Amino acid sequence: MRIRPAEIASLRxxxxxxxxxxxxxxxxxxxxxxxxxxxxxxxxxxxxxFGSLLGDLEAWKVRTVLGxxxxxxxxDTDLVVKNPAVPPSSPYLRLARERxxxxxxxxxxxxxxxxxxxxxxxxxxxxxxxxxxxxxCLQVSHPGSRLGGNITVSPLGxxxxxGPADPVVLELSSWQLADLRGxxxxxxxxxxxxxxxxxxxxxxxxMASYVADKKVIFASQKPGQxxxxxxxxxxxxxxxxxxxxxxRWFSRAPLPxxxxxxxxxxGVGLRxxxxxxxxxxxxxxxxxxxxxxxxxxxxxxxxxxxxxxPAPIAAALSAFRGIEHRLELVAERAGVRIYNDSAATIxxxxAAALSALPAPVFLxxxxxxxxxxxxxxxxxxxxxxxxxxxxxxxxxxxxxxFRKEGIPFEGPFPGLAEALARAWxxxxxxxxxxxxxxxxxSPGCASFELFLNEFDRGRRFKELVGSLP
Numbered sequence: 040m041r042i043r044p045a046e047i048a049s050l051r052x053x054x055x056x057x058x059x060x061x062x063x064x065x066x067x068x069x070x071x072x073x074x075x076x077x078x079x080x081x082x083x084x085x086x087x088x089f090g091s092l093l094g095d096l097e098a099w100k101v102r103t104v105l106g107x108x109x110x111x112x113x114x115d116t117d118l119v120v121k122n123p124a125v126p127p128s129s130p131y132l133r134l135a136r137e138r139x140x141x142x143x144x145x146x147x148x149x150x151x152x153x154x155x156x157x158x159x160x161x162x163x164x165x166x167x168x169x170x171x172x173x174x175x176c177l178q179v180s181h182p183g184s185r186l187g188g189n190i191t192v193s194p195l196g197x198x199x200x201x202g203p204a205d206p207v208v209l210e211l212s213s214w215q216l217a218d219l220r221g222x223x224x225x226x227x228x229x230x231x232x233x234x235x236x237x238x239x240x241x242x243x244x245x246m247a248s249y250v251a252d253k254k255v256i257f258a259s260q261k262p263g264q265x266x267x268x269x270x271x272x273x274x275x276x277x278x279x280x281x282x283x284x285x286x287r288w289f290s291r292a293p294l295p296x297x298x299x300x301x302x303x304x305x306g307v308g309l310r311x312x313x314x315x316x317x318x319x320x321x322x323x324x325x326x327x328x329x330x331x332x333x334x335x336x337x338x339x340x341x342x343x344x345x346x347x348x349p350a351p352i353a354a355a356l357s358a359f360r361g362i363e364h365r366l367e368l369v370a371e372r373a374g375v376r377i378y379n380d381s382a383a384t385i386x387x388x389x390a391a392a393l394s395a396l397p398a399p400v401f402l403x404x405x406x407x408x409x410x411x412x413x414x415x416x417x418x419x420x421x422x423x424x425x426x427x428x429x430x431x432x433x434x435x436x437x438x439x440x441f442r443k444e445g446i447p448f449e450g451p452f453p454g455l456a457e458a459l460a461r462a463w464x465x466x467x468x469x470x471x472x473x474x475x476x477x478x479x480x481s482p483g484c485a486s487f488e489l490f491l492n493e494f495d496r497g498r499r500f501k502e503l504v505g506s507l508p
Contacts, residue, residue, distance in 0.1 A: 040118065040141035042151045048074030053112045055131065056122025057081040057092060057103075064092045065193030066120045066145045071099040078112050080104040114138055120145065123214040146215055149187075149194040150224040155205045158341060159188075159225065161216060161256045162233025162269075164388050165334040168326070169233050170210035171362045172338035176347060176355040177206050184208070189215060191494065206345065213239065216255035226259045230284070231267040231341045233334060235274040236387045240410040250274055260284035265344040267337055270294060287344060289337045291329070301340040308336040308353075310343055317349040319356075326361040328395025335359065364497035366392055369504050374470030375463070377504050380481035381497030385411060389483035390419035396477045399424030401466040403458050405434035405451060406484030406496075413437050416483050420446045424469060424476070427462045429455060433484035454489070455496075459503050 052070045057063035057079050071077045079096060084106030096103055104112065113119060113135040119142045121132060132142055150157070158177075160170040167190050174186040183205035187194035189212040201207065209227075219225050235250060243249040257266045258281060266282050268275045270290035279286040288300035294311065301310040301319060308320025319339035324332060339352045361367060364382040371377070380392045384406075393400055404416070405428040413433070417440050420426060426441075428434050428450035441448050452458035459480075466476040480500050482493075490496040 040143065042143070042148050044073070044152070050075040050118055051116045052077045052118045052120060053116045053135075054079045054120045054122075055081075055108070055113075055129075056125050057083070058122045058124070062145050062193045063120075063122055064095060065196040066148070067096055067101050068099060069145075069148070069195040069198070070120075071096075071101050078102040078104065078116070080108050080112050082106065082108065110134060113140070116140060118143060120148070121218070123212065123218060127217075144215070144218045145193045145195045146188065146209070146211075147219060147222060147224055149198060150219075152198060153194070153207060154201055154203045155207060156228045156345075157207050157209060157225075158345060159209045159211055159227040159230045159256050160233065160341075161211045161213070161230075161253050163236040163238045164383075164385060164391075165233035165330065165337075166210050167362060167382065168331060168334045168365055169231060169338045169341075170208050172335050172356060172359050173231070173341050174208040175359050176338060176342040176352050177208065177345070179351050179355050180347060181206050186210070188212075211256060213243075213249055213252040217252040220252070220255050220258075223259050225256065226261055227256070227264065229265045229267065229341045229344050230256050230260065231337045232256065232269060232272075232275060232278070233337060234269055234272050234330075236385055237411055238385050238409065242409075246274075254278065254281055257282040257284055265341075267300070267341050267344070269333075269337070270298065270300070287340060289333070289340050291333055301336050301343075303332065303336060306332070308332070308339055308356075310340055310349070319343055319349050319352045321353050321357045323357060325357070325359060327366055328391060330391040330395065331361070331366070364494060366395060367497075369501050370507075372507065373467050374473075374475045375466045375478050376475070377478045378480065379497050379500050379504075380479060381486075381493045381500060383481040383483055384409070384485055384493055386413045386416035386419075386483045389481045390415050392479055392481040393419050393422040396479060397475075398422065398477075399466075399469050399474065400477045400479050401425040401427070401462045401469070403427045403429060403455075403462050403478075403480045404483050405429035405437060406431040406482045406489070407487045408433035408436060409485050411484075413440050413483070417441065417444050417446060420444075425449070425462065425465045427452065427458045427465075429458045429482065429489070431484060431488050437483075455499060456503055459500070459507075463507055 177184040188209040264284040266284040270288040306322040367379040402423040426448040430451035466478040470476040486496040
């Protein structure tokens with residue numbers, strides 16, 4: 040279905056999945072404000088989880104169906120807008136498709152109507168930081184630039200404020216990309232792919248299927264556009280053959296002369312093109328960790344390919360302070376620096392966080408399983424001065440692995456408050472010796488047994504830190 044603004048007022052629209060980040064709300068309000076008859080339906084029945092969202096919908100006379108789905112909402116409608124978390128195999132979506140009713144997402148609608156250039160970022164880890172740093176660079180010369188997508192901001196919420204010269208940076212998950220497959224809607228001026236690691240293996244049959252969804256980001260690019268790939272990532276070696284865009288690489292080590300792109304040299308990010316080398320990333324950064332240096336390098340290269348000059352890119356990246364829930368410095372008390380890294384939902388992210396912080400580091404980890412291999416966490420555990428596990432289905436696998444490898448730990452604790460209290464006691468005790476310490480909350484797992492999502496988990500952690508003695 041091609042969305043035509045002049046026809047929206049005549050539509051009956053079903054939004055499937057209100058979501059907890061506002062994506063469903065943005066879709067519902069987008070159509071309701073334009074006169075459409077809108078229904079929002081969500082299996083979740085706990086109205087408290089939606090906060091003020093329901094009041095916003097009521098103000099625009101949006102019908103809400105919570106705790107269930109009703110078949111008529113998928114058969115007696117003109118359009119279904121699905122949340123990315125809703126699997127394509129849903130019987131309700133099948134009902135709609137059998138009757139020829141189009142199924143869209145907030146992104147597919149946005150991409151049909153966006154008046155300006157789009158830049159896109161995906162990957163397993165680092166995509167939020169890379170997308171945010173890229174947006175930070177663009178704002179210097181394009182103050183109307185916006186950031187949306189998987190970063191919990193639906194681009195439909197800011198569509199009306201965009202002009203034809205305003206670039207939009209989209210952070211895209213594998214689920215969002217899968218919904219765009221074969222639509223020829225996503226053709227970013229520049230795309231970037233951060234490192235790909237095993238993730239969501241409880242939802243995908245294998246890694247190849249997961250990576251196939253990531254490839255959608257560059258599958259419909261055109262000549263004259265750019266695709267930025269990670270030269271250090273074996274999953275990305277065959278990516279150039281799957282895009283018509285001009286390929287540029289980024290790497291933690293100098294690239295061979297025949298590979299144009301950007302690389303790190305003594306901590307400085309250099310971009311080389313046609314035999315000319317320029318600095319796009321300074322040695323001094325506000326965000327910690329070698330992995331973040333590589334994320335910012337990718338962002339700087341994407342900004343340069345979009346047309347920004349090297350000096351303002353380097354200045355913007357040097358001032359970039361990171362984002363919430365990603366190695367976020369929450370507080371410094373009694374010689375202990377406390378970090379919220381709740382967005383670390385795979386073990387490799389915990390390993391990167393441990394490497395980024397000065398010893399001694401006291402780690403809180405554990406949570407819900409996504410059918411991942413936790414050996415990378417065991418390999419990095421030696422960098423931690425103490426490990427405190429939070430209960431969950433993944434934690435049971437971690438416990439078994441740690442016992443087998445002889446890695447000491449405490450817990451599992453039944454709640455975050457108990458784990459934090461014990462980790463704080465240990466970190467504060469070490470800091471009293473005059474060496475200082477870091478307390479790191481980097482779960483390495485999903486969060487659904489105890490929290491709504493990783494963002495709810497991170498906010499709860501920060502609240503608890505605020506009440507520490």
